[in-house]
Amino acid sequence: MLILNCPSKLQLLEGLLRRSLPHTLPAYGAVMHINRGNPVQHEVVVDSWPEVKAVLTRPRQEVVKDNLDYYANLHAAFYWDIDACQALLENAEAIDWGRAFQLQGLQDGMYEATKSIAETKCVHLETYAYQTLMHPDPSTLHPSRFRSDVFHLGILSPSQATLLNEAWDFGGNDRSLRYLDSLIRCFPSACLVDKAGQLISWNLSDPMACLTHGYTLPQYRGQGCVRAVAQAIAGKLYSRGFPVYCGILAENQPSKQALVRMGFHILPETYYMLIVTPALNLQN
Ligand SMILES: CC(C)(COP(=O)(O)OP(=O)(O)OC[C@H]1O[C@@H](n2cnc3c(N)ncnc32)[C@H](O)[C@@H]1OP(=O)(O)O)[C@@H](O)C(=O)NCCC(=O)NCCS
Incomplete structure (x- = not known):
């Protein structure tokens, strides 16, 4: 080797x-x-x-x-x-x-x-x-219907890692907090905040350029929030030549549905x- x-x-x-x-x-x-x-x-x-x-x-x-x-x-x-x-x-x-x-x-x-x-x-x-999902042509992603008069689209800051860590099913410990902090600092991310600056929805990418940690606070779901952040991050990765893909648990229908509605294809590979x-x- x-x-x-x-x-x-x-x-x-x-x-x-x-x-x-x-x-x-x-x-x-x-x-x-x-x-x-x-x-x-x-x-x-x-x-x-x-x-x-x-x-x-x-x-x-x-x-x-x-x-x-x-x-x-x-x-x-x-x-x-x-x-x-x-x-x-x-x-x-x-x-x-x-x-x-x-x-x-x-x-x-x-x-x-x-x-x-x-x-x-x-x-x-x-x-x-x-399940592996990949977008065949991220240049065709359409703008989200999120309310731009209510929410502001931006990028995450390391000070928000604690909130992400609390929301992460596989997180909640010091190591996962360190990991999220490094993702926010080093790789493309996107988020929506409301007028008071409260974090509403976010999406990260990781060292494999995989889209990860898509999340919307429960009370804001169904308003096009994750679509907005996922598309923002997909656009960033695509403009740098990266493939746009992610892995989703088969039973996570809401996430899968959200990605399929954005045009992602479900690949046969696990x-x-x-x-x-x-x-x-x-x-x-
Ligand atoms: C999955 C999740 C991120 C969706 O966030 P959201 O902000 O409500 O999604 P959006 O409103 O942007 O919806 C995007 C698309 O997905 C569809 N969708 C969203 N939630 C859905 C659900 N529960 N069932 C079916 N379709 C759904 C919407 O119809 C929408 O399509 P459209 O824009 O063409 O109408 C959110 O439910 C969540 O945070 N779940 C818990 C965390 C999680 O499982 N994250 C994934 C980890 S990999």
């Missing part, structure tokens, strides 16, 4: 991944961010070069200091060859299985390989299988978000 540091090789890899979209989401989004300023200091590991058969993106070693912080220790994988992927995931220099981490990808083989390695290593694996936490005796 090798860490790909050379900018021209990273550009070449980006082109390779683009040719295999949408299967290469979210690794492609991560590589795009790495090639455009690398705001959260991620890096790319490949099995070999120039004949790449498997790709892994991950934070640089010095970035995540907390061994149990799977929010920040975010990895994405893509393979053209499942054996190369399995070998990369098993390689202790590619992934430290003694620390908590998250692994994302759209390929069933990646999930199965992770599951079998987790069993061998006796670590805990939590599997989230989302969006795996795998959370690995080390065995108790490895935690410190």
